[in-house]
Amino acid sequence: MKMRSLKALAPVDWISALVMIVLGLAVVVGALDYRLGTAGRMGPGFYPMLLGGLMVLLGMGVALRALFGKAADSTSEDKAADDAREEAANSRRSLICVPLSIALFGLLLQPAGLIPACLALVIVSTLAAPTFSIKRLVALCIGVPLLVVLIFVVGLGLPFTLIRGVW
Amino acid sequence: MELFANLAQGASVALTWSALMYCFLGVFLGMVVGVLPGVGPLPAIAMLLPITFYIPQTEAIIMLAGIYYGGQYGGSTASILLNLPGTPAAAVTALEGYPMAQQGRAGIALFLTAIASFVGGIFGVVLVGGFAPLLASFALEFGAAEYFSLLLLALIGAAAIGGGTFLRSLFMVVLGLFLGIVGQDVNSGQFRYTLGIPYMADGLNIVSVAMGLFGVSEVMATAHRHRSTQKESFGLRSMLPSRDDIRRSLPSTGRGSALGAGCGVLPGAGAAMASFLAYALERRLTKTPERFGKGAVEGLTAPESANNAAAQAAFIPSLTLGVPGDAVMAVMLGALMIHGIDPGPGLIADHPDLFWGLVVSFLIGNMMLLVLNIPLIGLWTRLLQIPYSVLYPAILTLICIGVYSINSATFDIFVVMIFGLIGYGLLRLGFPPAPLILGFILSPMLEENFRRALLLSRGDWSVFMTSPISGAFLALSFGILALAVAMAFRTAVKARRADRT
Amino acid sequence: MFKRIALPLVGILLGSLAFSGAQAGQGDWPQKPIHLIVPYSPGGNVDLIGRTLSEPLSKELGQPVVVENRAGAGGTIGSGEVSRANADGYTLLLGDIATHGINPHVYDDLAYDPVADFTPIVQITSVPLVLGVGPRLDVSTFEEFRELAESRPEDIDYASAGIGTPQHLSFEYLESLLGFEGLHIPYQGSSPARTALIGGEVGAFIDGTMVPAVREGSIKALAVTSAERAQALPDVPTLSELGVDMVFTSWHGLFAPADIDPAIAERLNEAMNKVLDEPAVRQRLEAVSIEVIGGTADEFATFVDTQSETLGELVEMADVSTH
Structure with missing residues (x-):
């Protein structure tokens, strides 16, 4: 019993509930900008208002369950989710490098071209790997752009600038 | 037997060397672009459109159609191997397919997928061949109220998808609806x-x-990890499913095919809804729900057969009503019309050689895909032998380019990044991502039809009940909802009792 | 064997590299592939026109013409990109009634000026719209439709392809001329609206994609909105023949960024006119009931100006806004 109530107060549920309610409220606040209308002529605000309200309600549901014994929650499915959570908690480096590498790709693609964008993505994302190997990095820097150009530009004929100003 | 006479006529069209060649070209190309997540069949079809001006109309349509359903075949590969769904339907495939791949059962997953796709595809073809005019008139019965109720049913059904609890799944559906x-x-x-x-x-x-x-x-959650590469054998044996796998797959493939064919007939709803519903149905029917999310084969074969059946059935509204379900179909209809063929109820009667030739080519194309796919399985599973630290930068590149290629908009690359972060956060909090996808794709249709139904009825809410089709769907939705609540209550009571003792 | 293929390939690559470095002067335009921006997704009418024209135009100009889809925000994203592109003749826009006629009146903060930022090259098409009724309305001639509109306007639920689309504006136009007000039911594009008409969910619809359904008999065509009868439906009278003073056609045209070299613009206009005269091209477009126009750049410029004015009034009348 003691164990259960400890688990019931697990911060994950509280954070989830908080996220759900905040998101829901944000949607509702956004919907206030739009006309609600009537049933016969519903305005653009009606549906998002409904959705936002539902989100808040569901968030409160999760909070309530976290408060009063979350019996139905402790299924095996939940355990899988627990594992996923624990696993995810160990990944600070990928948490930064992976999105950063994608953003760099997006920033470089049009001004610099496909190949520089690929190189930036490969180099930065490689930093997330558990070990660093210069051999692997060089191989990737040659292999990935080559593969990409062969598949998308040569094979599919997509209109990409390879290196801006040169190709 | 009129059908056989028709099929014979079709065979005389589809079994010529040039038709076979264009059919092969189509399915092969479709499969290749389908494997590339995000790229999809649309760019390939659009690119080949000018070529179709110069080849005979039947061959042209056979080829374009091949790209379309070939893409459905290929779409599952990346989501099984790498958790990279290029289409909403493939997101369902990833739910069971990816865990299977992680358990070293990638070969089996791909094999079963190929078979299920084949069965679903054939089922859809039979439907097109046998009942196209009938089904087209059924699709016309669907007005705003009917659509709304069907969509509601699909959404409530989908809340059962993915791990986590009912409340969380439902929240994800609603979040998807909002996005x-x-x-x-x-x-x-x-x-x-x-x-x-x-x-x-x-x-x-x-x-x-x-x-x-x-x-x-997924990459964010795993890039930093030492992932041991699986040492598996790549012989035929490693991809042959066990007796148990087959026993579980058979009925689910049948159910998925039927469900998929039904959904495919409705323009717009199509393959994605079919696979979500098929998956949700398997989860409801199974006696061992705890296996789901960890590589349950029936959760793989049902949606796969469903989306392929739907892809074939989607030709019914396109050809007989002139209503394309998606952009790909729209391009194909454009090609038809450029050749002077008007899609519509009279198409089958006016151009029997085209229609039946197409039907026979579907059969041939599906067989070609099966034969093409099985040997490739070994190659695909070998992909997983590549160390993850080499693989994931390539995956990320593939994602970025795939996403960009749709609209040539860098903005979409930032969207993928932001949703990567959101997905990671959701993963940590135990929210299942799949229901969000379904909510997302169905939301505009749900709202549109809801508002349109009330607009047409001048604000009278009873429209949803007075149409028999709509009423039946609504009743079913409430039934499922009530069942879910009752089951949650029962487990809660049980657990409480277990607590006391 | 390998060398035989690889060496010329490398040669070509290096050659093209050297070429693209040099800035092409006007005399020798075009020196490299031309990008034809289609501001909509693949699959629509505009895309279809672009892909039908790209190949013959490539032959005419001696350089590939590559269709690029830059879809988004009702065509404003692609149009905006072309308005900001280099005016070197290598980036062109396939614009239409929405990008250069309607959008300026609907979007407050449009990223481009349809007149100042572009050089009109040639009007490519004119698409007559058809006033069609489905099984829900028991009328089979325009006269009956007009009587119904006068006696029971509340029975006329009409479809459109969305708020502020040509289909919507043309119906509003017709309403104002006939003096009735039906219920507007917007759909997401032409094909769902057409289905709704065939299925009897709505009663009427003005659109350019109904010809196949009219031929099939599932939609009755009451009138066409063009000045002349439509080639695809020679038996259907025009609105003006029926005593309604209304002409409204959808159209597509080729645009270049504003500061394009006049010599290049002229060359483009010539090439386009040749392409539009090819019987194969005409036949393909007419199969989807699109009429080919052509003509001089000046004619097109004047046309765009008048369109912008008329459509502005219509937008105001229909009370379309995005806010």
Whole structure:
């Protein structure tokens, strides 16, 4: 019993509930900008208002369950989710490098071209790997752009600038 | 036997060397682009459109159609191997397919997928061949109220998808519904939640959302890990399913095919809804729900057969009503019309050689795909032998380019990044991402039809009940909802009792 | 064997590299592939026109013409990109009634000026719209439709392809001329609206994609909105023949960024006119009931100006806004 109530107060549920309610409220606040209308002529605000309200309600549901014994929650499915959570908690480096590498790709693609964008993505994302190997990095820097150009530009004929100003 | 005479006529068209060649070209190309997540069959079809001006109309359509359903075959590969769904339907495949791959059962997963796709595809073809005019008139029965109720049923059914609890799944559905309405509102023309960004005027791109939530968040969660590469054998044996796998797959493939064919007939709803519903149905029917999410084969074969059946059935409204279910079909209809063929109820009677030739080519194309796919399985599973630290930068590149290629908009690359972050956060909090995808794609249709139904009825809410089709769907939705609540209550009571003792 | 293929390939690559470095002067335009921006997704009418024209135009100009889809925000994203592109003749826009006629009146903060930022090259098409009724309305001639509109306007639920689309504006136009007000039911594009008409969910619809359904008999065509009868439906009278003073056609045209070299613009206009005269091209477009126009750049410029004015009034009348 003691164990259960400890688990019931697990911060994950509280954070989830908080996220759900905040998101829901944000949607509702956004919907206030739009006309609600009537049933016969519903305005653009009606549906998002409904959705936002539902989100808040569901968030409160999760909070309530976290408060009063979350019996139905402790299924095996939940355990899988627990594992996923624990696993995810160990990944600070990928948490930064992976999105950063994608953003760099997006920033470089049009001004610099496909190949520089690929190189930036490969180099930065490689930093997330558990070990660093210069051999692997060089191989990737040659292999990935080559593969990409062969598949998308040569094979599919997509209109990409390879290196801006040169190709 | 009129059908046989018709098929014989079709065979005389589809079994010529040039028709066979274009059919092969189509399915092969479709499969290849389908494997590339995000790219999809649309660019390939659009690119080949000018070529079709110069080849005979039947061959042209056979080829374009081949790309379309070939793409459905290929779409599952990346989601099984790498958790990279390029289409909403493939997001369902990833639910069971990816865990199977992680357990070293990638070969089996791909094999079963190929078989299920084949069965579903054939089922869809039979439907097209046998009942096209009948089904087309059924699809016309679907007005705004019917659509709304069907969509509601699909959404409530889908809340059963993915791990986590009912409340969380439901929340994800609703969040998906919300994200789906970002952009211009059809009924009023107003821009909603676009944050003043013109690229959001048409809403977020589903491919970016799906690839972010599944693919990018998966890379974020695992890139830092030492992942031991699986040592497996690649002989025929490693991809042959066990007796148990087959026993589980058979009925689910049948159910998926039927469900998929039914959904495919309705223009617009199509393959994605079919696979979500098929998956949800298997989860409801199974006696061992705890296996789901960890590589349950029936959760793989049902949606796969469903989306392929739907892809074939989608030709029914396109050819006999002239109503394309999606952009790919629209391009194909354009090609037909350029050749002077008007799609519509009279198409089968006016151009029997084209229609039946196409039907026979579907059969042939599906067989070609099966034969093409089985030997490739060994090659695909070998992909997993590559160390993950080498593989994931390539995956990320593939994601970025795939997403960009849809609209040539860098904005979509940032969307994929943001949804990667969101997906990662959701993963940590135990929210299942799949229901969000379904909510996302169905939301605009749900709202549109809801508002349209009430607009047409001048605000009278009873329209949803007075139509028999709509009423039946609504009753079914409430039934499922009541059942879910009752079951949750029962487990809660049980657990409480177990607590006391 | 390998060398035989690889060496010329490398040669070509290096050659093209050297070429693209040199800025092409006007005399020798075009020196490299031309990008034809289609501001909509693949699959629509505009895309279809672009892909039908790209190949013959490539032959005419001696350089590939590559269709690029830059879809988004009702065509404003692609149009905006072309308005900001280099005016070197290598980036062109396939614009239409929405990008250069309607959008300026609907979007407050449009990223481009349809007149100042572009050089009109040639009008490519004119698409007559058809006033069609489905099984829900028991009328088979325009006269019956007009009587119904006068006696029971509340029975006329009409479809459109969305707020502020040509389909919507043309119906509003017709309403104002006939003096009735039906219920507007917007759909997400032409094909769902057409289905709704065939299925009897709505009663009427004005659109350019109904010809196949009219031929099939599932939609009755009451009138066409063009000045002349439509080639695809020679038996259907025009609105003006029926005593309604209304002409409204959808159209597509080729645009270049504003500061394009006049010599290049002229060359483009010539090439386009040749392409539009090819019987194969005409036949393909007419199969989807699109009429080919052509003509001089000046004619097109004047046309765009008048369109912008008329459409502005219509937008105001229909009370379309995105806010």
